[in-house]
Every structure is written in C-alpha cells, then in structure tokens.
Amino acid sequence: MKVRMKNILVWLSLLVLCGTATGEPFVQGGAIGSQTDDGYNALGPVVEQPIEFPHNTHAGQMGINCMYCHTYARRSAVSGIPRLDKCMGCHKLIESVKDKPRIKKLFEYWEKKEPIPWKKVHDLPDFVRFNHERHIQRFYFREDRPVREVCGYCHGDVASMTTARRVKALSMGWCVSCHQKDHLENAATTKTSNGPNDCWQCHK
Amino acid sequence: MSLSNLIKNWSSLRVKRPYEDQYKDKDYKWAMVIDLDACTGCNACTTACYAENNLPVVGREAFSKGQAMHWLRIERYWGEGEHMDKFPDHGAQFLPMMCQQCESAPCEVVCPVGATHHTPDGLNSQVYNRCIGSRYCSANCPYKVRYFNWWQYPERAWPNPLEQQLNPDVTVRSKGVMEKCTFCVQRLTEAKNRARTEGRRVADGEVTTACAQACPTSAITFGNLADDKSQVARIWERQQIKLASDKQEKDENLRGYRIFEELRTYPSVVYLERVRDSEA
Numbered sequence: 001m002k003v004r005m006k007n008i009l010v011w012l013s014l015l016v017l018c019g020t021a022t023g024e025p026f027v028q029g030g031a032i033g034s035q036t037d038d039g040y041n042a043l044g045p046v047v048e049q050p051i052e053f054p055h056n057t058h059a060g061q062m063g064i065n066c067m068y069c070h071t072y073a074r075r076s077a078v079s080g081i082p083r084l085d086k087c088m089g090c091h092k093l094i095e096s097v098k099d100k101p102r103i104k105k106l107f108e109y110w111e112k113k114e115p116i117p118w119k120k121v122h123d124l125p126d127f128v129r130f131n132h133e134r135h136i137q138r139f140y141f142r143e144d145r146p147v148r149e150v151c152g153y154c155h156g157d158v159a160s161m162t163t164a165r166r167v168k169a170l171s172m173g174w175c176v177s178c179h180q181k182d183h184l185e186n187a188a189t190t191k192t193s194n195g196p197n198d199c200w201q202c203h204k
Numbered sequence: 205m206s207l208s209n210l211i212k213n214w215s216s217l218r219v220k221r222p223y224e225d226q227y228k229d230k231d232y233k234w235a236m237v238i239d240l241d242a243c244t245g246c247n248a249c250t251t252a253c254y255a256e257n258n259l260p261v262v263g264r265e266a267f268s269k270g271q272a273m274h275w276l277r278i279e280r281y282w283g284e285g286e287h288m289d290k291f292p293d294h295g296a297q298f299l300p301m302m303c304q305q306c307e308s309a310p311c312e313v314v315c316p317v318g319a320t321h322h323t324p325d326g327l328n329s330q331v332y333n334r335c336i337g338s339r340y341c342s343a344n345c346p347y348k349v350r351y352f353n354w355w356q357y358p359e360r361a362w363p364n365p366l367e368q369q370l371n372p373d374v375t376v377r378s379k380g381v382m383e384k385c386t387f388c389v390q391r392l393t394e395a396k397n398r399a400r401t402e403g404r405r406v407a408d409g410e411v412t413t414a415c416a417q418a419c420p421t422s423a424i425t426f427g428n429l430a431d432d433k434s435q436v437a438r439i440w441e442r443q444q445i446k447l448a449s450d451k452q453e454k455d456e457n458l459r460g461y462r463i464f465e466e467l468r469t470y471p472s473v474v475y476l477e478r479v480r481d482s483e484a
Contacts, residue, residue, distance in 0.1 A: 127375045129373065129390070129393065133397065133401060134400065134401065180208060180209065197209050198324055198329070199331045199334075200323050200327065200331070200386075200389050200393070203332075203333070204373060204375055204393075
C-alpha cells in the first residue's frame with residue numbers, strides 16, 4: 001500500500017512538472033500517459049534498478065551536471081553509465097550519508113568488486129543509431145543551452161525523478177518532429193538549421 | 205521522409221539524373237576506384253565485407269541456388285579462343301563487383317515503398333525495416349548486386365557464441381528484406397559525426413571501406429569526390445571520367461571506365477582496365 005501511494009505521488013509530481021514547469025522541452029513528446037501521432041506511448045515502463053538511484057538529489061538538489069557522471073555523452077555515440085569508482089570518488093568522502101541503506105548497498109558492491117547491474121531505461125531498437133555527441137555538441141556547447149534542458153528534450157526532467165523513467169516516445173515520428181524544427185545556429189545569429197533528414201543518418 | 209520536407213525540397217528530390225558540378229558545393233560525394241591491374245582476385249575484400257557488414261554464410265546448398273549474400277563478389281573472366289592459345293597461362297581476370305552506388309539508380313525508382321533512395325552524399329541507401337521484399341529493385345539492377353534474404357539466416361550463420369562476432373553498428377537483417385553494399389555507411393557516418401563536431405570536413409584517407417582497408421595490393425581506393433584534392437577525385441580527373449556523363453570523352457590510352465555506363469546509371473565506381481602483356 002505504501003509503495004503504491006509513493007508511486008502515485010511520483011506520478012503526480014511528474015504530471016505537475018510536465019504541465020507547468022519550464023514549458024516546451026518537457027511537454028514535447030506528449031503528456032505522460034498520452035500517445036504520439038505514430039501511436040507510441042510517451043511514458044515507458046517502470047524499470048526497477050539494483051539501487052534506487054536518486055537523480056533528484058544529485059542533479060536536482062546538488063545541481064551536478066548530467067555529464068559529470070554520464071561523461072561520454074559529449075564525445076561518443078553513447079552517454080555511458082558511470083563506473084563504480086565514479087560513485088565512490090565522492091561517496092567515500094561524504095560521511096553524512098554513509099549509513100543510508102542505498103549507500104550501504106553501494107559500498108557492498110564496491111567491497112565485492114562487482115559492477116552495479118544497472119538496467120537500461122532508454123532503449124532504442126537495434127536498427128537505429130543515435131548519437132549523443134552530436135546533440136550535446138550542437139545544443140549544449142554551441143548554443144549554450146542549460147544541460148537540464150538539452151538532455152531533457154529526450155530524457156525528460158530526470159533531475160526531478162529518482163530512478164530514470166522514459167517519458168518521451170523515442171519513436172521515429174517524434175524524432176523527426178524535432179529534426180524538422182528550425183533551430184537557431186547559435187545565440188548570436190538568426191540563421192537556423194534543421195536536423196538531418198536522411199534515412200541512413202539514423203537507420204543502420 | 206516527411207511531407208513537409210517533400211514539399212520543401214521537391215525539385216531536388218525529383219532530380220534523377222546527375223548534372224555537371226552537382227556536388228561542387230556539397231561536402232561529400234563518396235566514390236571509388238578499383239585498379240584491376242592490381243587486383244589478384246584473392247577475395248580478401250569479400251572476406252572483410254562479410255566480417256564488417258554481418259553477412260551470413262549461407263552454406264553450399266543455398267549458394268548453388270544463387271542465394272549467396274556476398275555484397276562484394278569477385279567475378280572471374282576467362283580469356284577465349286586465340287587469346288588463350290597465344291597466352292595459355294593467363295588464366296582468369298578478376299573484377300570485384302559491388303553496388304555501384306548509381307547516381308541515377310534503376311533500383312530506386314521501382315521500389316514501391318521507398319525503402320531505397322538517394323542520400324545527400326550520393327549513396328544509394330537501403331532501409332531494411334521499410335523493405336517489404338518485393339524484389340523489384342533486384343530485378344531492375346543491371347549489376348545484380350542486390351541480395352535477398354530468402355531465409356532467416358542469423359541463427360544458422362552465427363550459432364552461439366558466434367553472434368559475439370557481429371558488428372554492433374550494422375543491423376542483422378532478417379528474412380524477407382533486400383540488402384546490398386552500403387560503402388560501409390556506418391564508418392562514414394561515424395567519421396562525418398566526428399568531423400562535424402570538430403567543425404571540418406572528413407579528410408581524405410580518414411575513413412575507408414572494409415574492402416579497401418583489407419586489399420593487400422591497394423587496388424581499391426575510396427574517398428570523397430566532392431573534395432578536389434582527394435585521391436579518388438584526382439584519379440577520376442586523371443582518367444578524364446565525369447560523373448554526370450554517360451559517354452566519356454577521354455584519351456584512348458586511359459584505362460578508366462565505368463561499367464554499363466551506356467545504361468545511364470551514372471555509377472560511382474571507376475574501374476581501371478587491366479594491362480596484359482599481349483597488349484603492352
């Protein structure tokens with residue numbers, strides 16, 4: 001019962017966020033529970049992780065850049081899941097939370113010298129190639145938009161979730177809807193450009 | 205291809221024949237040169253292609269029915285009559301044949317679902333999950349370089365643990381779809397992405413196809429024709445071959461030619477004729 005209440009609370013808070021907060025980037029892809037034009041559910045299934053990682057504490061309250069942990073996003077096709085020593089690099093020194101159950105679990109993995117078996121949340125079909133680097137370089141580095149917004153186009157506002165959940169459809173029609181938009185080249189000009197429209201750019 | 209894009213770029217999408225300087229202001233036009241004088245018919249390119257592009261080995265029975273999936277095959281030509289009497293030890297001549305990435309591709313216009321179309325960098329693309337397997341494209345291809353998945357090959361071709369050898373950047377095709385040489389588009393895309401991040405064009409020699417990489421005699425040259433200084437562009441120019449021409453006006457002693465040029469497919473692959481000592 002308690003778990004259900006908690007789920008409902010998370011749901012509600014997400015709903016409120018999507019409806020009211022920063023506007024466009026988080027609304028795009030349809031409201032939670034809705035379907036996109038091509039019939040995909042905007043909201044993905046709940047993925048239970050080995051440790052209920054609180055994104056809201058790290059990226060939300062602490063304001064850590066997404067790319068501090070998902071470090072490959074800016075220079076590779078995949079964003080990457082941080083290695084255990086990335087977690088330990090900080091948590092070894094943070095005494096105040098050391099006896100929390102989640103951190104205890106973290107230390108268990110560390111002492112066992114085992115990686116945490118994180119589960120994939122944003123899973124694209126095998127015939128699609130998505131490149132994190134190009135999107136991050138274009139919108140974060142070139143256009144200098146806030147990181148929470150740039151990652152949020154596809155991942156939703158992860159900084160308000162605990163473990164991540166897919167909130168965008170990640171379907172082809174949804175990708176194309178953004179590629180068709182006229183995006184400003186950079187903050188200084190009025191020149192715009194679109195994302196690539198060629199099949200082979202994404203299909204392999 | 206969305207409707208708004210179709211309307212916006214209607215005229216460029218309707219261009220079916222290349223015109224002079226079509227790629228002059230473009231960043232990329234991938235092309236190839238194969239020197240048949242250097243080709244020894246060793247099949248290293250074919251093997252490399254199998255490894256790079258997840259091609260299934262179909263087995264003897266399917267092969268005998270012509271169902272082999274070699275995107276790049278080595279064709280053998282034997283001399284005949286007087287020539288063979290004079291030079292009995294000449295043996296076969298070899299010709300690596302793969303998709304010629306025609307500028308005016310016969311396969312593209314007949315696809316009922318638009319699974320094959322032209323990319324901006326001059327490749328003839330094949331989108332597997334759009335293909336319904338009508339096989340019109342293969343029927344209309346004069347080079348016969350399109351291959352159809354008659355069976356569900358993956359389980360037979362790569363029994364556990366062989367699936368570990370598959371290239372993750374290339375789809376493993378299933379039964380009922382057409383496939384063909386892509387000029388290793390996964391490598392091209394990666395190189396293009398890297399170059400774009402660094403704000404430049406892909407340099408000559410930065411990216412190459414698996415076949416060109418594996419060729420022990422460097423018979424295959426791959427590169428960007430839109431870049432005047434690339435090796436490929438220089439060979440095309442030296443051989444006086446123009447992309448947008450169906451009949452080349454060139455000096456007689458030049459070795460370069462394109463296959464079935466008279467069919468007006470405007471292929472992107474130039475072959476350099478073999479020089480035999482009978483002719484020298």
